[in-house]
Amino acid sequence: MPHSTVALALLAARDGHALASALREGRHPQMPWGLQVYAASLVGDVPLLRQLAAHTAWDDEEACRTLADATALLTGEPADIAFDLGHEASGRSATIDAALAALPLSGPALRLGRPRTQVVLQEAVAMVGAPLRHLLYLEHLSRVGAALWIEADDLAVVQALACSTASVIERAAFNIGRAQP
Numbered sequence: 001m002p003h004s005t006v007a008l009a010l011l012a013a014r015d016g017h018a019l020a021s022a023l024r025e026g027r028h029p030q031m032p033w034g035l036q037v038y039a040a041s042l043v044g045d046v047p048l049l050r051q052l053a054a055h056t057a058w059d060d061e062e063a064c065r066t067l068a069d070a071t072a073l074l075t076g077e078p079a080d081i082a083f084d085l086g087h088e089a090s091g092r093s094a095t096i097d098a099a100l101a102a103l104p105l106s107g108p109a110l111r112l113g114r115p116r117t118q119v120v121l122q123e124a125v126a127m128v129g130a131p132l133r134h135l136l137y138l139e140h141l142s143r144v145g146a147a148l149w150i151e152a153d154d155l156a157v158v159q160a161l162a163c164s165t166a167s168v169i170e171r172a173a174f175n176i177g178r179a180q181p
Contacts, residue, residue, distance in 0.1 A: 005131070008035055009042065009138035016043035016109070024048050034066045038135055041070035044109030044116045049074060050100045056082075058089035067096060069132040073124060075099050076112035 011019050020043045022028055023036055031039075033055065040049040049070055057063045061083050068082035081087060081095050108115040111124055121140050125133045 003031070003035075005035070005038070005135055006138060008039055009135040010142050012039060012042035012135075013139040013142040019043060020045040020048055024051070034063065037066050037070045038132060041073040041132065042135060042139055044074060044111050046074060046100060046103045046110060047105050050097075053093075053096055053100060056093065056096075058093060059085075061085060064092070065129060066131070069128040071096055071099055072127045073112070073132060073136075074103060074110050076114070076127065078127070 019039055023031070023039060024045070024047065033052065037049065037052050039045075040052055053067055053071075056067050064083035064085075068079040071077075071079040071082065077099060079096060079099060082092050084092065103110060103113065108117070110116060111119040112127060121136060125136050128136070
């Protein structure tokens, strides 16, 4: 199971069905909840996201932002209320539950409320915050063999992820992490 966001994006792109099945069956309980939520949203698995949403720590703003982004990616509707700690946790939970309940439990993988294959990258990244947006870029990059235009603000993070997950051999080959003159 992936323990980094980069590995998660690559696995979701290459073998998303197996990833979702493993998580639904509880075969990887050591995987952090936030990564599981991102996995569910990347592969478009509504039942898995609904299952994970039931375990949200509503007093943890980061967890709420993670769930809001995942919900927005699947539904196509902003879910910012999830991390508005000015609202009661029960109301935020009910809003997210209702948004996810409106989606079909079976059928094709969803993204923005439509079959995932019908949604282009630009539409998807516009709906989510930076962490999930970076995962979408990485997922897309792993599927295409051509150049991809990335917003300048996002490029630095994608480069940092690449550097932080590079192997010792890659670091030596490209002098990653070496002080620049």
